[in-house]
Amino acid sequence: xxxxxxxxxxxxxxxxxxxxxxxxxxxxxxxxxxxxxxxxxxxxxxxxxxxxxxxxxxxxxxxxxxxxxxxxxxxxxxxxxxxxxxxxxxxxxxxxxxxxxxxxxxxxxxxxxxxxxxxxxxxxxxxxxxxxxxxxxxxxxxxxxxxxxxxxxxxxxxxxxxxxxxxxxxxxxxxxxxxxxxxxxxxxxxxxxxxxxxxxxxxxxxxxxxxxxxxxxxxxxxxxxxxxxxxxxxxxxxxxxx
Numbered sequence: 713x714x715x716x717x718x719x720x721x722x723x724x725x726x727x728x729x730x731x732x733x734x735x736x737x738x739x740x741x742x743x744x745x746x747x748x749x750x751x752x753x754x755x756x757x758x759x760x761x762x763x764x765x766x767x768x769x770x771x772x773x774x775x776x777x778x779x780x781x782x783x784x785x786x787x788x789x790x791x792x793x794x795x796x797x798x799x800x801x802x803x804x805x806x807x808x809x810x811x812x813x814x815x816x817x818x819x820x821x822x823x824x825x826x827x828x829x830x831x832x833x834x835x836x837x838x839x840x841x842x843x844x845x846x847x848x849x850x851x852x853x854x855x856x857x858x859x860x861x862x863x864x865x866x867x868x869x870x871x872x873x874x875x876x877x878x879x880x881x882x883x884x885x886x887x888x889x890x891x892x893x894x895x896x897x898x899x900x901x902x903x904x905x906x907x908x909x910x911x912x913x914x915x916x917x918x919x920x921x922x923x924x925x926x927x928x929x930x931x932x933x934x935x936x937x938x939x940x941x942x943x944x945x946x947x948x949x950x951x952x953x954x
Contacts, residue, residue, distance in 0.1 A: 721763060723843060726874040727786055728761045745779070747772050757782035763872075767824035777833045784835045787821070789813040791840040791878050797847045797867065806844075815840065815881065816892070816909075816916055819923040826930035835884040839877050846871040886933050890947065892924065901942045 728750050732738055735753055742752035751759035758776055762769055762785055769785060776783045793809040818838050828834050846869070853864035883889050894900075894908035906921045925945055928934045936943045 722871050722873045723788065724761050724763045727763075727788060727839070728759075730877075731759050731761070731784075731786060744781075745775050747775065749776075755782075757784070759784045759786060761786045763788060765824075766821040770824055770828070773825070773828060773834065777828070777831060780833065782833050782835070784837060786837045786839065787818060788839045788841045788843075788874075788877075789815070789817055790843055792842040794842075794844045794875070795847060796844055797849060798870075799849050800851075809845075812915075813840075814913060814916070814920075815879075816913070816920040816924055819920060819927050822927050823923065823930075826927045829883075829889060829927070829931040830886055830933070832885045835882055838881050838883070840879045841877050842875040844873050844875055845869060846873070886931075889928065889931070890933060893928075893947075899944055899946045901939070901944060903942070905945070 728740065732740055732751055737754040738759075739752045740750065742749045744752065744758065749758045750761050753759065758781055760769060760772070760783065766785070766787065773783055773785070790811070790813050793811060795807050795809055797805045799805065815838060822829070822836075825836075829836075847867045848870050849867050851866075853866050854868060855861050855864050856868065894905060897905065897908060900908075902918065902922050902925060905925065906916065906918055909916050909921060925934065925936075929936055929945070933948060934945050935948050936945045938944075
């Protein structure tokens with residue numbers, strides 16, 4: 713039995729197509745061990761596009777890397793989202809969502825992959841994208857198929873499409889990931905790191921920075937010790953240029 717077969721959204725399909733055309737001879741939906749890889753390249757390396765939870769990829773990535781295959785995970789973050797709603801009379805309304813993500817928002821998902829980030833067989837491409845979410849008004853309040861709603865609502869999401877890719881960053885190994893720390897910083901608390909990062913990212917939250925440092929700690933990039941009521945973080949190993 714193959715795991716993770718053809719269960720694609722429009723957003724997933726669009727991003728996969730962009731990566732598929734980058735290299736001639738790549739194969740979509742290829743069987744690798746007990747899994748289905750999104751893209752199998754001619755050199756045996758793999759591309760996985762993940763628009764949902766990154767935690768679901770961990771067994772798959774571990775199995776690929778046990779075979780010494782290079783793996784690229786492509787993860788889109790929604791920098792801007794528009795909502796199109798199909799009403800009962802057939803009219804479509806469009807509005808901009810106030811919710812936004814940035815590069816550091818990815819660490820909420822990367823907690824599950826922290827033990828893998830030091831492995832240089834793994835590359836993660838983080839895309840900041842603009843998307844349109846499609847909704848349909850329902851006659852009565854309904855629950856979603858995955859039962860995730862706390863309260864029923866009178867609409868259902870019917871799709872999500874890619875409008876544009878704003879930026880793309882690739883990370884492979886410790887050196888790449890530590891470029892997200894403030895330049896030159898060696899020892900620091902969460903609040904000290906946040907204050908420096910906010911000079912360039914003023915909307916950054918404390919939770920986003922705290923999660924980043926937690927991921928780096930469990931990836932083996934940082935160490936920490938208690939200093940009063942706060943933790944003091946420090947880079948591990950030799951000097952890493954930022």
